Amino acid sequence: xxxxxxxxxxxxxxxxxxxxxxxxxxxxxxxxxxxxxxFIKIEPGMFDAYLNYLATTYKPLMEAQKAAGLILDYxxxxxxxxxxxxxxxxxxxxxxxxAALDGLEDKLEPLEKKVWADRATAAxxxxxxxxxxxxxxxxxxxxxxxx
Numbered sequence: 001x002x003x004x005x006x007x008x009x010x011x012x013x014x015x016x017x018x019x020x021x022x023x024x025x026x027x028x029x030x031x032x033x034x035x036x037x038x039f040i041k042i043e044p045g046m047f048d049a050y051l052n053y054l055a056t057t058y059k060p061l062m063e064a065q066k067a068a069g070l071i072l073d074y075x076x077x078x079x080x081x082x083x084x085x086x087x088x089x090x091x092x093x094x095x096x097x098x099a100a101l102d103g104l105e106d107k108l109e110p111l112e113k114k115v116w117a118d119r120a121t122a123a124x125x126x127x128x129x130x131x132x133x134x135x136x137x138x139x140x141x142x143x144x145x146x147x
Contacts, residue, residue: 032143039087039136046132064111
């Protein structure tokens, strides 16, 4: 090899070594479960009615999803609203990972049919729920598990 080729190979090696070692660096965390967080504002005077809806309609659906292995867990939290525009209830649904969300609607449909006899019943429940609360938004968050 000529000196020029040796220098070129040395330069390429110097560039490649940091890239390889950068790719092999260990992270101080691993990606954990994914949680969908929904922020709910309950309409005045509808707290008990909405909690009854959650206990009688929402909970059976969540329990069916949990038993089927579609979700890890779900939670209902009461929140202290700081202003009239803030949520006073927070609902969370935790999934094993992002991949658990792939094709989720198709997996949920058979479970929803078990909880609600038909689409008309589901539509009625959705309308009734809408009278009791306003969904302010939702956020998908991922847990980072520190090593």
